[in-house]
Amino acid sequence: MKFRRVVTALVSAIALAVGGGIVNASSAAAVGGCPTNKLCLYRSTEFRTMSFSATSTGACFYLRDYGLTYPANGINSYVNNLPVKATLWEGSIPNNWSSNGSIRPGGFSSDTGALTPEGAYWRYATAVCTGGVFPWDELP
Structure with a gap:
């Protein structure tokens, strides 16, 4: 009888550990x-219409290549599952760039407000760079 209780307790402990791991999964992931x-x-709110994804932790990308800047609707939602910050930049070549803001590691938003005056930098950003890289060093 004691053996049965030990086995039952062990199975219960394993079930709780596995179930707890599923429940505690990272929300951003x-x-x-x-x-x-x-x-x-994403071009749309609520994580619809993903237009861009990257795994690089040290690169820059022109958002116009992905339909994510003016005159399009811009970035309306995002998820950053990278271990580094992603910085939004507005500007052009040669060195006429200004930072519009950033997305922290693990950060996400289902509605950036890109189409409102307060969220205009989400609509007008022209580049996104990860890991502290600057557009004037990376983009042609």
């Missing part, structure tokens, strides 16, 4: 269908 270790940018 489960958001918007964005895989682990990726930055995902």
